[in-house]
Amino acid sequence: MACPYQVCEWRSPEDLTKLLDLELGEAGQAPAQTLQHCRDAIHYSVKTNHPHFFNQLYVGLDHYAMVGSFVTDATQPSLYTYEMAPVHCLIEKVVLEKMMEMIGWVEGGDGIFNPGGSMSNMYAMNLARFQRFPEVKEQGLSACPRLVLFTSEECHYSVAKAAAFLGIGTKNVYVVPADQRFADFHTEYGRITEYKILQGRTVPFMVSATAGTTVLGSFDPIEELADVCEEHNLWLHVDACWGGAALLSNKHKHLLKGVQRAHSVAWNPHKMLMAGQQCSAFLVRDKTGLLQRCHSACASYLFQKDKFYDISCDTGDKSIQCGRKADAFRFWLMWKALGTRELERRVDHALEMARYLTEGIKKRDGFRLLMEPEYTNVCFWYIPPSMRKIPDSPEFWQKVAPKIKERMMKTGSMMVGYQSHGINANFFRMIIISPWVSTKDMDFVLDEIHRLGADL
Numbered sequence: 001m002a003c004p005y006q007v008c009e010w011r012s013p014e015d016l017t018k019l020l021d022l023e024l025g026e027a028g029q030a031p032a033q034t035l036q037h038c039r040d041a042i043h044y045s046v047k048t049n050h051p052h053f054f055n056q057l058y059v060g061l062d063h064y065a066m067v068g069s070f071v072t073d074a075t076q077p078s079l080y081t082y083e084m085a086p087v088h089c090l091i092e093k094v095v096l097e098k099m100m101e102m103i104g105w106v107e108g109g110d111g112i113f114n115p116g117g118s119m120s121n122m123y124a125m126n127l128a129r130f131q132r133f134p135e136v137k138e139q140g141l142s143a144c145p146r147l148v149l150f151t152s153e154e155c156h157y158s159v160a161k162a163a164a165f166l167g168i169g170t171k172n173v174y175v176v177p178a179d180q181r182f183a184d185f186h187t188e189y190g191r192i193t194e195y196k197i198l199q200g201r202t203v204p205f206m207v208s209a210t211a212g213t214t215v216l217g218s219f220d221p222i223e224e225l226a227d228v229c230e231e232h233n234l235w236l237h238v239d240a241c242w243g244g245a246a247l248l249s250n251k252h253k254h255l256l257k258g259v260q261r262a263h264s265v266a267w268n269p270h271k272m273l274m275a276g277q278q279c280s281a282f283l284v285r286d287k288t289g290l291l292q293r294c295h296s297a298c299a300s301y302l303f304q305k306d307k308f309y310d311i312s313c314d315t316g317d318k319s320i321q322c323g324r325k326a327d328a329f330r331f332w333l334m335w336k337a338l339g340t341r342e343l344e345r346r347v348d349h350a351l352e353m354a355r356y357l358t359e360g361i362k363k364r365d366g367f368r369l370l371m372e373p374e375y376t377n378v379c380f381w382y383i384p385p386s387m388r389k390i391p392d393s394p395e396f397w398q399k400v401a402p403k404i405k406e407r408m409m410k411t412g413s414m415m416v417g418y419q420s421h422g423i424n425a426n427f428f429r430m431i432i433i434s435p436w437v438s439t440k441d442m443d444f445v446l447d448e449i450h451r452l453g454a455d456l
Helices: 013-019 031-044 063-075 085-103 118-130 134-145 157-164 222-233 243-248 289-297 328-338 338-365 394-411 439-453
Strands: 110-114 147-152 175-176 203-210 235-239 264-267 280-284 366-370 377-382 415-420 424-431
Touching: 013 031, 063 328, 085 110, 085 243, 085 280, 085 328, 110 118, 110 289, 118 147, 118 157, 118 203, 118 235, 118 264, 118 280, 118 289, 147 415, 157 175, 203 222, 222 235, 243 264, 243 338, 289 338, 289 424, 328 338, 338 366, 338 377, 338 439, 377 394, 377 439, 394 415, 394 439
Parallel strands: 147 175, 147 203, 203 235, 235 264
Antiparallel strands: 110 280, 264 280, 366 377, 377 424, 415 424
């Protein structure tokens, strides 16, 4: 059955500016006009809950999570102190503990919810540096030598951003080439152990691994990387913002084998688990208060030592923020309503749909798979009939995906992303998340791409 509404009502920035009443005036407006602004905002926004939205590493949000968002927006808790957010401080603790259990930290750890996976990766880098050189907090960059960290060419761009922001420097991020399958690092650790040559000039302190890369959905061999990090005294961080949900699945948690050996993990429930923007956890295996020691400023007007309740419930000094939203609540409410088994079923369903789509691509003329997917990122080319009888011509294919994307946006039929990658010309990157999509939706995607691009 066709969806009764479109994924988007495309308008150019110039046209949309003319359509919407955006200017702010001295006088207020009638309630009916205010309501119309809301209708307009909804009408021209991308419908991320649409069954044919496959553009990003998130999709809409679960109904229970939406209710949770309404509750926190209405009550406005701020998680710096227990007295301001008693319910939510306790809920955040419970959710973090459950996530640590999924990771495999049997003795627990520490953690905090924060605004996005990029921030989690920055927390990890800052904490790894502080753990190695605690004097940097008071004395600044002059207190430590030139530091270097290792990651792969498939890592999230926030690793380089964090290095720039923290004063480590992007040139001190050593990028390890990915292998032919695009799985980061694989078995080559030459660049990781290169620090023996660099000793005296630099000090390696960290490896940032990825569990579910942004484009291809690849997973680093965490177990092998943990061996290297233990041997050379390096902090191992796992960016599992995208792939962390696989830990809920007995069928697929092997993708993160060895994650329990990481010092820190980033995991975004707002992605595969549909907890709603933003819901991002940073988790640390340390139980000695390292997170608080690294970031605390001991503001006396918030974190008094002589409070009448257990001040360990005041978690705000672990954070680089002051005010902090109760992001864990909607995830907790959804998890309570659905149960772990249903979350597992959803993860398994997404991977099942990815396999179905992959097989469909293999069977159809004009479609070519970039690689066998490890996760729910399905990457492929569409080659129009006019180009199928000529030798492979990536320079021609390069123009196909952008043109089809333009047509799908203007018709509003669906949203699927595209990009080039290394030597590979523009291909479609299909992201499957929603538990409500079916095999018919997968068939629709391939049919629609062919319909939109057959005449190119």
